[in-house]
Amino acid sequence: MTVLVFLSACVAAAAQEISLTVDAPETVAAGERFRIVYTINSTDGQFTPPKFDPSFTVQGPQQSTSRSAQWINGDFQSVSTTTLIYYVVAGTPGTFAIPSARFESKKTTVSSPEKQITVTAGGTSQAATGQTQGQGRTSGDAPASGSDVSMKLLLGSREVWAGQPVSATLKLYTRVNLSGLQELKYPDFKGFLREDIETPPLRSLETEVIEGVQYGTGVIQRFVLYPQISGEISIDPVEMTVLLQERTGARDPFFDDPFFDNFFSSVSTVPRRIATQPATIRVRPLPEARPADFHGAVGSFSLESSISSGEAKLNDAVTMTVTLKGTGNLNLAGEPGINFPQGLEKYDPKVTVRGGGTASGTKSFEYLLIPRNTGTFVIPPVSYSVFDPEQGKYVTLRAGGFTVSVTGTPGQQESPAPVYIPGEDVRYLGQDIRFIRNGNGRLKTVSSPLIASLHYWLWFALALFLAAAVLLLRREQIRRNADIAGLRRRKAAKNARSRLAKANTMLRSGKNEQVNAEVARALWGYLGDKLRIPRSEITREKCTGLLRERRINEDLITELERILTATEYSQYAPVSEGESPAALCKRAATLIGRLDDLLD
Amino acid sequence: MQRILIITILFMAGLTGLAGQTPEERYSQAGELYSSGDYSGAAAIYRKLWDEGFRSEDLLYNTGNAFFKAGDNASAILFYERAKLLAPADEDIDYNLQIARSRITDRFETVPQLFFVRWFDFVSLLASTNFWAVSALLMFIASLALGLVFLTKSRARGRLLSFWLSIAFLTISLVMISLAVRGNSLVNNNRKAVITCSIVTGRSAPGETGNELFVLHSGTTVTIEQELGAYMEVRLPDGNKGWVSSPCMEKI
Numbered sequence: 051m052t053v054l055v056f057l058s059a060c061v062a063a064a065a066q067e068i069s070l071t072v073d074a075p076e077t078v079a080a081g082e083r084f085r086i087v088y089t090i091n092s093t094d095g096q097f098t099p100p101k102f103d104p105s106f107t108v109q110g111p112q113q114s115t116s117r118s119a120q121w122i123n124g125d126f127q128s129v130s131t132t133t134l135i136y137y138v139v140a141g142t143p144g145t146f147a148i149p150s151a152r153f154e155s156k157k158t159t160v161s162s163p164e165k166q167i168t169v170t171a172g173g174t175s176q177a178a179t180g181q182t183q184g185q186g187r188t189s190g191d192a193p194a195s196g197s198d199v200s201m202k203l204l205l206g207s208r209e210v211w212a213g214q215p216v217s218a219t220l221k222l223y224t225r226v227n228l229s230g231l232q233e234l235k236y237p238d239f240k241g242f243l244r245e246d247i248e249t250p251p252l253r254s255l256e257t258e259v260i261e262g263v264q265y266g267t268g269v270i271q272r273f274v275l276y277p278q279i280s281g282e283i284s285i286d287p288v289e290m291t292v293l294l295q296e297r298t299g300a301r302d303p304f305f306d307d308p309f310f311d312n313f314f315s316s317v318s319t320v321p322r323r324i325a326t327q328p329a330t331i332r333v334r335p336l337p338e339a340r341p342a343d344f345h346g347a348v349g350s351f352s353l354e355s356s357i358s359s360g361e362a363k364l365n366d367a368v369t370m371t372v373t374l375k376g377t378g379n380l381n382l383a384g385e386p387g388i389n390f391p392q393g394l395e396k397y398d399p400k401v402t403v404r405g406g407g408t409a410s411g412t413k414s415f416e417y418l419l420i421p422r423n424t425g426t427f428v429i430p431p432v433s434y435s436v437f438d439p440e441q442g443k444y445v446t447l448r449a450g451g452f453t454v455s456v457t458g459t460p461g462q463q464e465s466p467a468p469v470y471i472p473g474e475d476v477r478y479l480g481q482d483i484r485f486i487r488n489g490n491g492r493l494k495t496v497s498s499p500l501i502a503s504l505h506y507w508l509w510f511a512l513a514l515f516l517a518a519a520v521l522l523l524r525r526e527q528i529r530r531n532a533d534i535a536g537l538r539r540r541k542a543a544k545n546a547r548s549r550l551a552k553a554n555t556m557l558r559s560g561k562n563e564q565v566n567a568e569v570a571r572a573l574w575g576y577l578g579d580k581l582r583i584p585r586s587e588i589t590r591e592k593c594t595g596l597l598r599e600r601r602i603n604e605d606l607i608t609e610l611e612r613i614l615t616a617t618e619y620s621q622y623a624p625v626s627e628g629e630s631p632a633a634l635c636k637r638a639a640t641l642i643g644r645l646d647d648l649l650d
Numbered sequence: 651m652q653r654i655l656i657i658t659i660l661f662m663a664g665l666t667g668l669a670g671q672t673p674e675e676r677y678s679q680a681g682e683l684y685s686s687g688d689y690s691g692a693a694a695i696y697r698k699l700w701d702e703g704f705r706s707e708d709l710l711y712n713t714g715n716a717f718f719k720a721g722d723n724a725s726a727i728l729f730y731e732r733a734k735l736l737a738p739a740d741e742d743i744d745y746n747l748q749i750a751r752s753r754i755t756d757r758f759e760t761v762p763q764l765f766f767v768r769w770f771d772f773v774s775l776l777a778s779t780n781f782w783a784v785s786a787l788l789m790f791i792a793s794l795a796l797g798l799v800f801l802t803k804s805r806a807r808g809r810l811l812s813f814w815l816s817i818a819f820l821t822i823s824l825v826m827i828s829l830a831v832r833g834n835s836l837v838n839n840n841r842k843a844v845i846t847c848s849i850v851t852g853r854s855a856p857g858e859t860g861n862e863l864f865v866l867h868s869g870t871t872v873t874i875e876q877e878l879g880a881y882m883e884v885r886l887p888d889g890n891k892g893w894v895s896s897p898c899m900e901k902i
Binding site for chain 1: 795
């Protein structure tokens with residue numbers, strides 16, 4: 051090895067001419083890191099770097115030397131190379147000159163050619179080429195120029211209504227050769243529903259000039275985003291690994307030819323992570339007061355309806371199709387609410403979507419209806435509200451209804467096992483409160499409750515007082531009545547005796563006719579008082595009856611009857627024929643005396 | 651704009667029309683509004699009739715319906731409960747109240763009342779308080795009259811019968827008085843209230859300082875235990891108690 055170095059030092063120095071080349075990009079973006087590479091085919095000498103513009107931030111140089119020796123056709127050749135790499139970031143846009151660099155060896159001094167570098171404005175350059183600076187470079191390998199490869203998510207619109215589809219295109223921009231794309235990783239698109247559009251695989255790049263720089267571009271994937279929530283929704287970067295074809299090793303100064311270039315310098319594949327810039331979409335919420343027949347469709351649509359036949363046989367299917375046509379979120383448009391008449395059995399519709407998203411498409415709802423009763427059924431017109439983002443309001447679409455007349459006899463139903471169904475259960479369709487009551491309402495104003503008032507309770511007191519008064523009066527009356535009767539009873543014997551005494555006086559004065567009458571009066575009076583019989587009601591039967599009731603001896607009753615008969619008889623017959631009035635009088639006195647003992 | 655103008659004109663016409671209308675006309679006008687779908691308008695008229703002191707089960711029932719349709723469930727429950735006090739046996743009121751209750755937020759395991767309390771309350775509400783009061787008075791008078799018969803007619807054959815009848819009438823009279831008192835306390839001194847705020851916090855003490863115990867939503871029926879300032883202590887259907895701000899509830 052030492053020998054080889056020695057040889058090269060003495061041989062090559064004589065044989066070779068020293069050259070200094072510079073390699074720098076012609077156009078860079080402000081803020082972008084790029085390389086300026088100086089290559090010298092010599093190893094011993096002094097390199098003087100150029101004076102870079104003050105707006106440039108320069109790092110480096112990274113210096114590397116290589117030597118090689120070979121025999122070609124008996125000639126010994128030795129090549130030694132020094133490579134100096136400066137990493138430069140241009141600060142301001144404009145055109146800058148990079149002055150010559152010098153290399154001084156022992157024998158000669160060489161200069162590099164001057165270079166012009168156009169620095170484009172950072173913003174536009176980034177918009178066109180995307181941003182890849184700052185992405186972590188794999189350590190060790192020499193970094194490729196920063197904005198050579200980038201990826202961008204192009205959005206159709208940055209401000210949309212909720213549900214309004216947004217077209218998105220993931221596009222690749224490159225200025226270097228790529229050998230492949232790997233690990234395309236989408237973020238989770240929080241708040242969106244993503245629908246991929248079929249995109250042909252990226253095979254060849256198209257050429258596109260952006261800001262005077264030529265890029266190879268290609269669409270990686272197209273898709274549609276449907277915002278599901280409202281507000282400022284950010285989209286996280288889409289990440290991907292690109293495989294860069296990077297030339298390593300020195301460029302041969304003699305064979306400056308692409309073929310040899312590729313041939314001699316080895317090409318390695320370097321993976322690099324690239325990502326899109328995060329984006330934000332402003333999603334406006336749909337206005338409140340949504341129509342009842344709004345089922346989430348946002349876009350500009352038209353509605354059509356059709357039916358397979360207006361006439362049908364019992365139990366033969368009829369198909370009604372409602373088609374929503376236009377641009378918008380067809381996939382998310384819900385089923386229209388159609389109130390099919392009872393008797394037409396409805397099945398869940400068959401839903402077919404063609405196209406849609408940001409392009410025009412159709413969505414059809416195919417209802418299978420089976421008439422279960424005969425008659426004419428009216429399917430009401432379909433009303434379907436959609437939100438039109440262009441007008442910014444809800445639009446109600448209408449499509450015609452249909453009339454289906456169903457014929458046939460229920461008996462002809464072709465069922466494998468005919469079952470007798472006695473009737474049909476009442477179908478309850480919904481629940482609601484019962485209706486109000488009309489009429490005069492029987493309105494009354496509030497009356498204060500009686501029990502809360504004093505006079506109500508006074509009525510009770512009054513009733514009680516009245517009752518007590520009535521009771522007292524009645525008692526008093528009874529007592530008084532009882533006194534009158536008692537007096538008469540107590541004085542009955544006395545009265546009778548005084549009458550008999552009067553009769554005796556008459557007897558002595560010879561008024562015989564009147565004696566009997568007086569005796570009768572004494573007896574009747576006594577009986578009436580004692581037995582409490584009013585004068586007008588007194589009869590012999592009543593008296594005897596009452597006496598018997600009181601268990602009076604039958605002898606006494608017979609005696610009483612006799613005396614009474616005698617007195618009556620003597621009144622109408624001559625005195626001589628009957629008993630003497632004196633005896634009668636005496637008998638009556640004895641009877642009264644005995645009765646008085648027995649009667650209380 | 652045009653729509654607002656029309657509504658304003660209608661409203662003004664309604665106002666001027668209201669001035670000269672009898673309560674019955676306003677009642678039927680509200681019924682027409684209800685039928686045509688203007689539930690809030692109907693509810694406003696019904697509510698005004700209630701505020702003016704008109705009462706009838708039909709009025710309260712319709713008010714409840716109008717509030718329900720207008721989306722105010724708490725007021726609907728309040729008026730159904732009030733209607734139920736006037737007509738406890740009305741099946742329509744029960745049905746609608748049940749539907750309105752099924753749409754409120756709070757669910758409780760309710761402790762059922764003792765069956766005889768429930769029956770007694772039911773009977774006391776079957777007739778108005780004044781009916782019971784007047785009947786009780788009449789029964790009392792009848793009882794007194796029979797008592798007089800018993801006390802004075804010493805030898806009458808129906809003496810024993812009149813005694814027992816008098817006792818029976820007196821008992822009936824006492825029962826009717828207690829029914830009247832109970833009915834009055836149910837209708838006029840009701841301790842129940844319905845929460846009208848959409849959400850309200852029950853605390854352990856009146857004021858904002860008490861610990862938060864529970865959260866009630868509109869439409870829940872509670873029992874008022876006591877009042878202190880702008881707060882009421884309420885008992886929930888499940889038996890728990892807490893202090894709730896008074897403006898957030900309306901007594902039945």
